[in-house]
Amino acid sequence: MQNQRHAPDYVLLLATIALLAIGLIMVYSASEAWASYRFDDSFFFAKRQLFFASIGVVAMLFIMNVDYWTWRTWAKLLLIICFILLIIVLIPGVGLVRGGARSWLGVGAFSIQPSEFMKMAMIAFLAKYLSENQKKIVSFKKGLVPSLSLVMLAFGMIMLQPDLGTGAVMVGTCVAMIFVAGAKISHFIGLAMIGLVGFVGLIASAPYRIKRITSFLDPWSDPLGSGFQIIQSLYAIGPGGLMGMGLGESRQKYFYLPEPQTDFIFAILAEELGFIGGLFVIFLFGILLWRGIKIALGAPDLFGSFLSVGIIGMIAIQVMINIGVVTGLMPVTGITLPFLSYGGSSLTLMLVAIGVLLNISRHARM
Numbered sequence: 327m328q329n330q331r332h333a334p335d336y337v338l339l340l341a342t343i344a345l346l347a348i349g350l351i352m353v354y355s356a357s358e359a360w361a362s363y364r365f366d367d368s369f370f371f372a373k374r375q376l377f378f379a380s381i382g383v384v385a386m387l388f389i390m391n392v393d394y395w396t397w398r399t400w401a402k403l404l405l406i407i408c409f410i411l412l413i414i415v416l417i418p419g420v421g422l423v424r425g426g427a428r429s430w431l432g433v434g435a436f437s438i439q440p441s442e443f444m445k446m447a448m449i450a451f452l453a454k455y456l457s458e459n460q461k462k463i464v465s466f467k468k469g470l471v472p473s474l475s476l477v478m479l480a481f482g483m484i485m486l487q488p489d490l491g492t493g494a495v496m497v498g499t500c501v502a503m504i505f506v507a508g509a510k511i512s513h514f515i516g517l518a519m520i521g522l523v524g525f526v527g528l529i530a531s532a533p534y535r536i537k538r539i540t541s542f543l544d545p546w547s548d549p550l551g552s553g554f555q556i557i558q559s560l561y562a563i564g565p566g567g568l569m570g571m572g573l574g575e576s577r578q579k580y581f582y583l584p585e586p587q588t589d590f591i592f593a594i595l596a597e598e599l600g601f602i603g604g605l606f607v608i609f610l611f612g613i614l615l616w617r618g619i620k621i622a623l624g625a626p627d628l629f630g631s632f633l634s635v636g637i638i639g640m641i642a643i644q645v646m647i648n649i650g651v652v653t654g655l656m657p658v659t660g661i662t663l664p665f666l667s668y669g670g671s672s673l674t675l676m677l678v679a680i681g682v683l684l685n686i687s688r689h690a691r692m
Contacts (some may be wrong), residue, residue, distance in 0.1 A: 327401045327424045329411050330687060331393075331688045332689075333688070334390055334631075334684040334685070334687050334688050335617050335620075335621065335662035335683075335684060335687035335692065336560070337617055338613070338614065338617040338618070338680070338683065338684060338687065339612065339623075339637060339680075339684060340372060341424050341610050341613040341617070342386075342614070342630040342665065342677070342680050344380055344610055345607070345611070345614075345664075345665040345666065346383070346665050346677075347535055347592075347633075348377070348595075348604055348610075348666065349379075349665045349666035349667070349673075350372065350375060350376060350379060350580065351573070352587075352591055352594065352595050352598075352666060352667075353371055353372050353591070353668045354368075354369065354371070354372035354375075355571075355573060355574050355576065355579070355594065355598060355637075356391050356576065356579050356586040356591050356594040356595075357370070357372065357579075357586065357587035357668065358372075358574075358579070358584070359540055359581065360576045360579070360580050360581070360585070360666055361653075363498045364374075364548065364582070366501055367415075368685060371587050371668050372669065374668075374687070375668050375670075375673070377670075378637075378669075378673050378674055379673060379677075381674060382673050382674045382676070382678065383677060384676030385674065385677060385678050385681060386677040386678060386680055387681065387686070388681070389678055389681030389682055389684075389685065390681045390684040390685050390688075391468075391685065392685060393685065393689075394630055394631060394633060394682055394685045394686045394689070395452075395565055395627075395630075396449070396634065397450045397453075397682065398453070398454045398457075398629050399453045400450075401451040401453070402451060402454075402534055403452040404440050404446075404447040404450060404451070405447045405448065405451045405652075407447070408440060408448075408480075408482070409444075409483070409617050409676035411443070411444075411675065412441065412444060412480070412483040412484065413483070413489065414431065414440075415428060415429060415430070415431050415440050416428060416486055418489070419486075419604070422437055427487045427488060427489050427660075428487050429441055429487045429489050432471075432534055432549075433440035437600075437668040437670075437671075438670070438671050439492075439504070439669075439671035440521065441484045441487065441489050441492045441493070441496075441605075442671040442672055442675045443671070443675060444484065444496065445492070445495065445496045445499065445640055445675065445679055446640075446675055446678065446679055448476075448496055448499075449499060449500070449503070449633065449636030449637060449640065450499060450633065451476075452473060452476075452477070452500055452504070452636065453470075453503065453632035453633040453636055454505065454626070454629060455473055455550075456473070456503060456507040456632045457627065457628035457629040457632055460507055460508060460628060463504065463507045463508050463509050463525070464508055464509065464510055466510075466513050469509070470504065470509055470517075471512050472637035473504055474501075474504070474517070477496070477497060477500045480493075480496065481493045481496060481497050484496070487541075489660065490659055490660075491647070491659040491660040491661040492660075492661070494647070494659070494666070495640060495643050495644050495647065495661065496640075497523075498639070498643045498655070499636055499639045499640040499643055500636075501514070502635065502639040502643075503635050503636045503639065504548055506632070506635050507632065511529070512689065517560040535537025536568075544655070545557050554584075555583070555584065555590065555658055556651075556654050556658060558578055558582050558583040558584075558590075558593075559578075559583060559590050559593040559652050559653075559654070560577035560593075561578055561582070562576065562582075562583060562590075562593040562594060562596065562597040562656055563593055563596040563604075563652070563653065564598070565577070566596045566597040566598065566600045566601065566603075566604075567600050567601065567603075568600050568601050568602060569599075569600040569602060570596070570597065570598050570600030570601075570602070570603055571597055571600075572598060573598050573599065573620070575598055576594050576598050577597070578593065578594065578597060579594055582597040586665070587668040588661060588662060588664075588667050588668050588669060589660055589661060589667060590601055590652055591651075591666050591667050591668070592604065592607070592648065592652045592663050592666070595666070597609065606609075607666070611642075611645050611664075614641060614670065615636065615638055615642050617687075618634055618635075618637065618641075618683060619638065620690075620692060621634045621638075621683060621686050621687045621690050622634035622638065624687075624690035624691040624692050625689070625690050626689050626690065626691070630686045633682065633686065634686050635679075636681060637679045637683050638683070639643060639677065639681060641664050641679070642681065644661055644662070644663070644664055645664060647659065647661045648661045648662065648663040649663070664676045665677075
């Protein structure tokens, strides 16, 4: 379309593959005890993660060769489909309930989480909207309100499940995109005040969220209840020291830290591989952020730039929240660590997103 394609960003690709490989190893290491106890198969979670990783890598390599402006053509339809799925998942008897949230569609372990795919659909649609209406974004009424209204509608539907973590990542990503597009800071300050009131209301409406806040401030006030996860996470990170206890040598994965292969996998990684291992993973995420920013700056059109910002923003926000929760810097919320945590929908989505970013890099001036 705009210019001739060239080789994709191999630095971005290699960093992604490295994170994926570390994730597969850590999913097995973190889950072997739980998998043996619950399913009599220490490879139960690892095999499923490998299955979805294989699907995701194939999808990434395929999408890497599909010109990214195809997403602009199908953005509206994809968004409509995701809204329909968010409605379907709320139907009792249809949506699967796990951990108190009705967020999945499917059968047993092979299911999808529509809210995860809504993140990518919203990024694509918002990139299309912003690229076509950038001059309007400085207007509160004509630019900011229409774009944020759609985002908040999706957020509201996700909260009906409820899934505050996924909703927060989506809203944070979209706000970053709108800010980069040129929205006025003064408008954001006003909306931030309203959003803060609404956020407090969401917390106050659910007792378990209030407990998460109080346990964040003082986890030892309820060490066997709301503070249990963060305390056990810190018990994992602390003994890891500089070099770690050794791969497979975690103690906390033996039924101390619930579901260690999902949201708290970074704690097991830090316990087994130490500060050096944790720092290396953060370094790899830093490479993703660096390459994503370069791709956004070098994209041949506004749609490509905004799409790149959305993808790298989604990954960065999710990483910051997950590691913040695991290290006790943020209240506990259900957010996976991209490419590392167990979860088919999240892993597939992230690899698809990287595929889109790699295609943009094939057209970008790097």
